[in-house]
Amino acid sequence: MSYCFNPTCTRPQNPEGSLVCGNCGSGLILGHRGREYRMKKCLGYGGFGATFAAVEENLPGKPLCVIKQLRPPVNNPDDHVYQMAKDLFEREAEIMGRLGNHPRLASLRDYFADPPHFYMVQEFVDGKTLQAEVREGGPFEEGSAKLFLRQMLPVLQYIHEHGTIHRDIKPANIMRRKVDGELILIDFGAVKQVGQIPSGAEGELTQFAIGTAGYAPPEQLSMRPVYASDIYALGGTCLYLLTGKSPKELEIDPQTGEIRWRQYVRVSDAFAQVLDRMLAVSLKQRYATAGAVIRALDLEPHYSSLSQGIRTQSPAPTPVVPPPPEEITSGDSQASRLAAAIRARKARALNMEEGDTDSGKLTQSRLKDALRRGKKDFAGQDFRDFDLQGETMVGCILTETVLSKANLRETILEEANLGRANLQGANLQKANLHKAYLSFANLQGADLRNADLTDAYLRNANLRDANLCGANLEGALVANDQLAAARTNWATKLPTGSKRANWWPL
Template identity: 40%
Template sequence: MYKRPPEGGEYKIVVDRIIEIKKKLKDTDTQSKLIHAEPNGSGKYGILALESKVEINGELLLAAEQQQSIDRILNNRYRVIKKLGEGGFGLTLLAEDMQMPSHRHCVIKQLKPNTKNPKIDQSVRERFAQEAAVLEKLGEGHSQIPELYGHFEEDGLFFLAQEWIDGETLSDKVKNGGKMSEHEVKEILASLLLVLDYIHEKQIIHRDVKPQNILFRKSDSQPVLIDFGVVKETFDREVDTLGCDVTASMGTPQFMAPEQAAGRPEYASDLYSLGLTAIYLLTGIWPQELETDAQTREIVWRDRAGKVSVRFGAVLDKAIRFHPRARFKTAKEMLLALQEQITPPVASSDSRKTVATGGKKTLIFGIFAIAIIALGAGVFYLKKS
């Protein structure tokens, strides 16, 4: 039984969602009252809430939390198409930009501050604007970082509108196709090291490099780095009894470097996470499922991978050393360790028109000389520093 909204008008219920909820409530239907529809801010109707919370197999069902109303309009511009994901910091939504002639798809990040203190909210608001400006500059300067289209605040929530990347995450790629070859992983690693070198030059630490945050773009087969932790950190602050905000360590524990877990991230922390990501691609096994050496406290992985050359294995071993001083100091240095085995793709740091190899073997020989010159310059710079 459904409750009709007052004042008549269009009555639009997301039928598939009702069926999904009803299936989950099949054995405990007496615990729920009604699934009802009410008007929302856009004038459309959607499933907004169950009138009671129902726990089934440990899962707390509340339609308001599980379903964003179809056709919801954000900032009088972005129409929500579906929910892409949900995490501790908020929601990720797929939307279309109603103000663009193409109605291009975009990703909306809905972020909610971890406090109700008005003074802290103002501080969060200021930081949010600052960090959004950082994301805008990063996206404008590199084709393997999503562009930021805009940011706004609505109903006490903060939103980012970003470029939608049509592609598959590396975690899904392994899930669907199995572990990757050394050659494939080297190419992905070299490409991402150029991206990390670019953001590190801007004095930014990504903080959440992992397979789920790397999209393999369909259009050019290039890896794209998404979900920078720099903004999520702003919304993951806890407030102590004196009203001071304390930042928790940002990132995903199983891919997080030890110093980052202790709240002291550095550039080498991103290289550690990238090294673990490469090991996951080679083994198909999550880091927490691999053994750890009791003496060195480092992950033991080689026996779980396929055929891996001694040199490449040594590069990855150095990237995931427990102590950051024992790792590569920069992305350039790690890239140089790979250059004897492959020719990495060349990317421009100050233009979105970066070179995309995308598996086009004919380009590799053409860029060989340029790559060696660029890498040599990087070594000279490091030595001078």
């Protein structure tokens, strides 16, 4: 079928191969610089334009593309509304061209004017929008919502690094590509270059440039968007995925203006805290950057073990030592405070019960006795060469603890906090380190064969010459260069859930 792109045509469908519309007489081929486009279907339309699925007629195979037609409400180049529409079109094309070919952005192929209309040709993405996906399949579970954020936050980070605010993040503008399931951001109609005076501040096109009700935060509705405005919109999109409802359909706290969304979904408290900060009405309380949200999501599975490090075991006041500058400091102030409190334990006495300590140092037998009595906090202690095989140390605080050459074979260290711990040369064969926190830990030369490291936090840990043959790292947070420094084999299960293709240790 050929589709007429004349806005006034009342019967736009035409037989395949037609050159002229049988109803209005308009041409059915849109040409520019030797390229010929034929509209096949109208994908959507609004007050200022329409979007079509089209083919490039003069290319082999007639590849599909998407053509956006901008229709100014007046046909007078001297009219301010026409000029605003032209500026809006040129701005979107310029920004899309500057962003280049990102794998999660629909790329720009061509743009041109054919007065009184303007046209933009983009990559065709075969798939469904997230809006359609939720309508057909129902709301997402927490795990799927987290995966959505992990896929889209780097896209926002990329856009913001190029000095651009999207201003219209919403489920209808994010498509899941059919061929590989990847999420693609498909619409840049409301983009704004940072530092630019908002177009249409007093004209008829203002509504086109603001964004979408429910997803646009207050500062954006006041025509003062910032990078964090996109964070709010992404949080609102996440709420839609979890509830199946637009944020504007949810109850609002009349005193704070915050969305009361928790009653509609069941998610973990830690993930709820992340969403609350993304959706904060106040810019001071909202995450300022996409990177800050990414770091918060990285730390979210470890909030419970991190929080144990700020328990006060004695009523006596203790000095707080400022954290070293190289430690993690992110936009997530709560996680930073927790980490700082844990680091401060190096300056404290352990306050163990009488008879447990000897000048602040625990012997191997006293350590085992303390574990049997339920003690958890052993931060900053020296346990080098200790034989702790098979011990249960679930949730223990071992921050900056020395465990070099210790025997931790089959030891249960699930959700233990081993931040900055020295585990050089330790035997951790078949150890359970599920959800353990190992940031900046020294694991050089450690034996981790067949260890359970699922969902462990290993960012910035030293894995040089660590033996990870047969280890399970599914869901772990660890960089590729860290894994490249360790020994792995065909049985090593990588964070993605796959196994290595080769049989030999690296």
